[in-house]
Amino acid sequence: SNYWAGVDYLGLGPSAHSYDRVSRQWNVSNNIKYCEALEQGLPYFEGETLTPEMIYNETVMTHLRTMQGISLNNLKAEFRDYFVSRVKVLLGRGDIKLENGYYKLTKKGIFIADSLIVELFI
Numbered sequence: 001s002n003y004w005a006g007v008d009y010l011g012l013g014p015s016a017h018s019y020d021r022v023s024r025q026w027n028v029s030n031n032i033k034y035c036e037a038l039e040q041g042l043p044y045f046e047g048e049t050l051t052p053e054m055i056y057n058e059t060v061m062t063h064l065r066t067m068q069g070i071s072l073n074n075l076k077a078e079f080r081d082y083f084v085s086r087v088k089v090l091l092g093r094g095d096i097k098l099e100n101g102y103y104k105l106t107k108k109g110i111f112i113a114d115s116l117i118v119e120l121f122i
Contacts, residue, residue, distance in 0.1 A: 002019075003019070003062065004062050004063070004065065004066050005062075005063075005066075006021070006058070006059050006062060006063070006074070008020050008021060011025075011026070011027060013027065013034075014027055014028060014029055014030065014031050014034040015027060015028075015029040018045075021055070022049065022050060023047055023048060023049045023050060024047060024048055024050060025045045025046065025047035026045060026046055026047070027044055027045045028044050028045065052076065052078070052079075053122045055076075056075065056076065056079045056083075056122055057121045057122060059074055059075060060075075060083070060117060060120050060121065061117050061121075064096075064103070064104075064105060064113065064116075064117055064120075065113065065117075067104070068102060068104075069099070069102035069103050069104035069105070070102060070103050070104075071101050071102050071103075072084070072101075073101075079122070082122065083120060086119060086120045087103055087120060089119070090109070090116055090119065090120075091103075094106055094108055094109075095108060095109035095112065095116050096109055096116065
């Protein structure tokens with residue numbers, strides 16, 4: 001659930017993923033290679049540093065896929081105007097609704113969620 005909420009999480013073991021709001025790491029998936037790397041003190045994971053745009057896109061994607069939806073408070077201030085300008089079109093088409101300060105997919109929007117989310121990406 002931390003993945004969907006955009007909260008830090010630590011993955012332990014082969015194939016596990018970790019996230020700290022700045023970067024993402026994923027452990028080697030092969031059990032033997034994972035154990036060997038640990039024993040030899042070698043890197044057992046790969047990772048990437050996330051740009052502000054990547055964080056925005058991921059926040060939009062994960063939050064809109066939940067029942068709670070996304071609030072402007074979930075977005076950094078620098079991206080709020082962009083989001084509002086893009087989401088207006090989706091509101092007008094009835095694909096998204098604004099309810100108690102949260103933008104949520106409508107029943108219609110749920111069936112085309114991926115294409116709607118992409119329309120909000122930077």
